[in-house]
Amino acid sequence: MSFPASAPSHTTCTGAMRSVRDSLDLLGGKWKLPIIVGLSGGPQRFKQLQREVAGITAKMLSKELKDLEINGLISRHVQADAAPVAVTYTLAAYGRTLFPVIEALHAWGQQHRAHIMHAGEAVAA
């Protein structure tokens, strides 16, 4: 259940690391998580999403969405019936299993920001 709390001994820790690195490979980079969070509020169309993920270029968004779809985290729907061909991206159920991970990163990042500020105060004071 937990990664070894003590005595890594090469083999044990190497094993635990594999899965950690797997996660990081899928979620690493600048845009994967922002996109997932951007979709967490409901389906979005390409340009909508690009506006929401502030700063991302069309090229990056396109590429990252492909990656995420390949890994089953999101799904792409094309409505050819509509006149200018609407495309919507939806966070898949499997993508939602990432929420605890995002939560953990979010919580730590927030606490870390507070930690930094606190250290800064002592200096600034």
Place this chain on the structure above:
Amino acid sequence: MSFPASAPSHTTCTGAMRSVRDSLDLLGGKWKLPIIVGLSGGPQRFKQLQREVAGITAKMLSKELKDLEINGLISRHVQADAAPVAVTYTLAAYGRTLFPVIEALHAWGQQHRAHIMHAGEAVAA
């Protein structure tokens, strides 16, 4: 406490993303987490650690250790008394606050691996 479960609305999600990206900036890259896990079992000396983190070069290990130390996640101790100058690296208390994050990444990565295998089975069967 939790990142917005619905209706991101730009501002909300942008705020939540900042801390997530902060975490990723500190922990991202190929080696940071492996090193932390490597130290989770107790203090290690440089070469010991390099052997444990399988595959890392001295240059990378040295650089990453500096980064981690600057961020207060680990601490470096030099024992000049010993003849060939021993250096030990220890996971700081603050570094241990990362355990929940690592746990989350570990758990998801492990589940993901199972997920992939499962999908593979259907094909392989």
Place this chain on the structure above:
DNA sequence: GATAGCGGTTTCCCAAAGGATACCGGTATG
């Protein structure tokens, strides 16, 4: 007919990440 939006792709380019190798001064060991 011009302009704007959609959903992208293509090309070019730069900076950062990271690997390989050699080397450093020190000691101990054969």
Place this chain on the structure above:
DNA sequence: CATACCGGTATCCTTTGGGAAACCGCTATC
């Protein structure tokens, strides 16, 4: 004297990540 271990550093190189801008066909709108 040669070799190996320690804790690194310096140099060079390739790979990757990612940004900028132009462009695509199509539609709707002024």
